[in-house]
Amino acid sequence: MGTVTDNISFQESLLKEIDKTAQKKHRSHSEFLHEAARLYIQRQQQWEELFRLGDELSGIKQLTDRYVEDEINAARKKNAVSQ
Numbered sequence: 001m002g003t004v005t006d007n008i009s010f011q012e013s014l015l016k017e018i019d020k021t022a023q024k025k026h027r028s029h030s031e032f033l034h035e036a037a038r039l040y041i042q043r044q045q046q047w048e049e050l051f052r053l054g055d056e057l058s059g060i061k062q063l064t065d066r067y068v069e070d071e072i073n074a075a076r077k078k079n080a081v082s083q
Contacts, residue, residue, distance in 0.1 A: 010018065022032035057063070 018032060019029060022029055025032065027035070058068070
């Protein structure tokens with residue numbers, strides 16, 4: 001797979017943070033931004049898959065939003081008591 005050069009703009013303060021972090025990790029500026037973009041895309045895909053599975057399961061089990069809210073509230077109460 002080939003590479004393509006793209007020009008992007010950053011606020012100076014953000015670019016300084018990017019450069020500082022890349023330097024700490026012994027990575028080039030480009031390597032750092034490449035990894036950051038890849039991780040962001042991967043995380044978004046994981047969230048999309050999680051929501052897709054949630055929708056699928058709620059349809060199979062015929063769960064309503066109200067049921068989910070009630071379960072969350074019950075878990076929070078249980079957690080608060082155990083702390």
